[in-house]
Amino acid sequence: MTSPSIEDYLKAIFKVQQDSGHVSTQDLSLKLGVSPSAISKMLHRLAELKLASHTPYHGVVLTSNGTAMALEIIRHHRLLERYLVQALGYEWDTVHDEAERLEHHISEEFEDRIDVLLGYPTTCPHGDPIPKRDGTMPSTSHTTLAQQSSGSLTITRVDDGDSALLRHFKELGLLPGTSIHLEEIEPFGGAYVVRVGDRQVRVAPGAASQIYVLTEVI
DSSP states (O other), X not given: OOOHHHHHHHHHHHHHHHHHSOOOHHHHHHHHTOOHHHHHHHHXXXXXXXXXXXXXXXXXXXXXXXXXXXXXXXXXXXXXXXXXXXXXXOOTTTXXXXXXXXXXXXXXXXXXXXXXXXXXXXXXXXXXXXXOTTSOOOOOOOOBGGGOOSEEEEEEEEOOSOHHHHHHHHHHTOOTTOEEEEEEEOTTTOOEEEEETXXXXXXXXXXXXXXXXXXXXX
């Protein structure tokens, strides 16, 4: 029997691995906001449950069972976010914390009913892919606006960890699925100047690193 805490760790390990390919105890400490000693204690528990293993200097790796559980809780979370926005009218900058509270407690039947009701969505409101019922995860872009120099791009997803930043993105029209054109990068670490429709907006470098894009094929 797992706990919400164990599920949170599995989800965090999976997400860090997806973003960087390597998961250290320091990565998890920053991601979860807990001490390295607490991380080590939980990793020992995950190893006992055969959900993850940790080898010094080689990082943390989920087992097949750990990966399956992480994908299931991520599926709950992202379906709930979509449900809260699409069916209940929540703003996209408020649903992350609400879904965090609910994701550990819904049944598989409830999950399936949400999926059917929403028409089998493939992404959450922030553009992150929703794992499929069979435990597979659709691919997604890991390239950020901050890594681009120019050109026509499509926003695929944005980081959902900062509510104020999500509100800012919405005000600028920088939403998943939006086509944008990177016109210039201001010198000396300046803003990314982006055209969104008939508007020109400036995106700070830190914010640009939270926007994931694909290059549009012309």
